[in-house]
Amino acid sequence: MVEADESYDDIFPQSLFPFSRDRVSFITSQRNKLDGYLFLDLLATDIAGISDVQDFYPPADQQSLKDLYFRISNSNSDILKKHCLLYYILQDYNADRANDYAKNVLLPDSHKRLIDGIISLDRFEFKTAMTNLTHPGVRLQYTEKVLSTLLNHAENGALYVRMYVTATSPVLDTEHAARLYLQALCQISIASSILFLRTVSPYWRAGLFKILVEYYVGTGSGEHAYELANLALSEDEDELIRQELQQHAGLVAHNVLLVRGLHKRPESNVKPGTSEKSTRWAVFARQLKENPSQAIQL
Structure with missing residues (x-):
């Protein structure tokens, strides 16, 4: 050499x-x-x-x-x-x-790809960066900085973050790394977000559920509010969501909390002759989906 x-x-x-x-x-x-x-x-x-x-x-x-x-x-x-x-x-x-x-x-090719990937990250050339950094022979430290760079600076950054984590399987061993990954997943799928939350340290879980609630309440989207209201959770998870919704100001959080407090059966499953509680849930859920920031008519 x-x-x-x-x-x-x-x-x-x-x-x-x-x-x-x-x-x-x-x-x-x-x-x-x-x-x-x-x-x-x-x-x-x-x-x-x-x-x-x-x-x-x-x-x-x-x-x-x-x-x-x-x-x-x-x-x-x-x-x-x-x-x-x-x-x-x-x-x-x-x-x-x-x-x-x-x-x-x-x-070596693996080292050349690594440096090419780093150069592309520094230049915000994200497609080229992903081509190099997700190659099987490449391993890069600085997971938090990679996730932060993709999430904050790349167009469709959340998709790039999921692609990078899926391809390279980095160890998300800090709360900050877990937060960054969850922020990306929230933009993609509530189901993926919950599955990830179930894998993290119990010591981080409450803070990460707060991120989930803030995102799905904060977008102002009726679809997001409905997804949060209709989310199937364990008792412990449901309690964390309830606590976060209670602390969150605004009608959207209040409406989600109201709907979650009723029967959680999806709208499409409500049939004639079912309980009044299920029927009320369907009516409230429809109102939430159509206008999440307007008070639900009881």
Whole structure:
């Protein structure tokens, strides 16, 4: 394998400096959108111990680029990790040189895909990011940041989040990661949301049920309010939903609570001759579905 610090000039020719004002502005803007940290920043900190990469990248001039290069090459990282970092920088520098570099240093396909995926996340090129990051040979840390980036910045971000979690099976071992995934699932399916809630730590469950209630009440959608009112739950789950609805201001929450308090049989199952309670549930549920923010006529 070629040493990462064999020749700075061979990798970054002095005659070429593509970091224009617009390019620097774009990279800086992306870092700001990502809460002050590119995925590159996290990677450089974790694998090369460069915690102040923001001071060097994007480079203001050749000297800044050279300083960053030698910070990488002189770090205690193994050679493969150095190649990965330099490959990322080269993709911003010149894509053709980056691809040539990957071939010259024999960068493994899985590592190349990983860095290509990280670059695409930093650039908000989400379709390309998913193609690389969901490849079977790729494993990326920073699950919370990946989910947050997809959810907050990608069009149809909730679908991307579900795709990423389904394909890579990351361990959602923090409450924040679980919250992000639930926020995505709420936008897709209440049934999927409940199934996920049943897998999380009991210590997180109350807070996560609050997210579910706030989403399905807060959208103002009659369909969402009806789904929440008609949701089949265990006694413990029903109690958590009831508590959250009681604490939630507004007619939608009040109406959902009222309908949930009656017979939970679906409207389509109500037949002539059934109990008055079931008939009342059907009438109330129809009102909720048609106009969830209007007081139900008792």
